[in-house]
Amino acid sequence: MSPSPAHHTHSSLTFRLRSAGCVFAEEEAELLLAEAGSPAELERMTEQRIAGFPLEQVLGWAGFRGLRIAVDPGVFVPRRRTEYLVELGARFARPGSAVVDLCCGTGAVGAALAAEVPGIELHAADIDPAAVRCARRNVEPAGGQVHEGDLYAALPPSLRGRVDVLLVNAPYVPTTDIGTMPQEARLHEPLVALDGGSDGLVVQRRTVAEAPLWLAQGGRLLIETSVRQAPGTASLFEAAGLHPEVLHSEELDATVVLGFLPE
Structure with missing residues (x-):
């Protein structure tokens, strides 16, 4: 036959x-x-x-925490390791919590957290207009809002001082390491979503420094980073007056620094 x-x-x-x-x-x-x-x-x-286009851009979607996340051409593809941010965020978010997905890309982190913790007040923001357009397709059906702009400048001023969970996947690859990344990332994802500057901490540094102005009392800041850069990320938290804890998932090969404002 x-x-x-x-x-x-x-x-x-x-x-x-x-x-x-x-x-x-x-x-x-x-x-x-x-x-x-x-x-x-x-x-x-x-x-x-x-x-050489990323598979997710070709398909138009990526699997993420059990969801199908829309992925447009030229937009940063959500990585499986970033599911760890959602897993940790779900420990602290409650219905009614103000949650921000900063440097949101497709909005996968915020959309996934909204699916796991219904009733959160969700805001997502990115500087890349293509990412913002894509994120709206994922975040708005989950009841959230997407804002375009540079870090906190994108957010509504009414959020200052009342963010309960601030989730950040800022670029953290040192500029000199970009050339070692897979070709599909280097050629088909926006450099602004990959390049973390000379030490990989340039965007994180700005994000952490201003976080205390936006966090509610007892609010949490969670930033994805690498094992190599985690000590540097943690030191940024300390400099901003946040108590840091470095967390790692062996299963996802993911590292997150978690910090909170002491009361």
């Missing part, structure tokens, strides 16, 4: 993707076949992936 046409397509698609260097070629072939509405669309998507 000869294989079905679909089997032929999956086999040949897997071969093309593997030849292009896609490590998870078989799984990617399944996703592309499921998402494409026609042979022409499948071919277009396959060519994009082979050309």
Whole structure:
């Protein structure tokens, strides 16, 4: 018995993707076949992936904490390790809590937290107009608002002093390390979402310094960082008067610095 046409397509698609260097070629072939509405669309998507576009941008979505998060071309793709920010944020958020997803990209962190803690007052912000457009597709259906601008300047002044949970995935890759990142990130994601400046802490430094003005009494600041940079991130918290704790998830290979304003 000869294989079905679909089997032929999956086999040949897997071969093309593997030849292009896609490590998870078989799984990617399944996703592309499921998402494409026609042979022409499948071919277009396959060519994009082979050309090095991130799979999530080709599909138009990323899986994140069990959700399908819309991902537009040219927007930073949410990483699985960033699910740790949501996991930790859910420990402190309650219905009615004011939650901010800063440097939100697609808005995945805020949207996922809203799904896990219904009834939060959610705000997300990013400096990149493309990210803001994409985030609105994910955050507004979850009942949140998305703001465009540079860090806290994007937020409504009415939030000052009453943010209960401030979640931040600011860029933390040192400028000199950008060249070592995978090509799909370097070429197809915005540099503003990757480049953390000379020491990787430039955006974090600004974020942490101003956080006490926005946090409510007992509010928490959570920032994703790397194992290597966690001590530097923690020292920024101390300088701002926040008590830091470095937390790590082996499962997700994720590091977050958590801080709070002492009462």
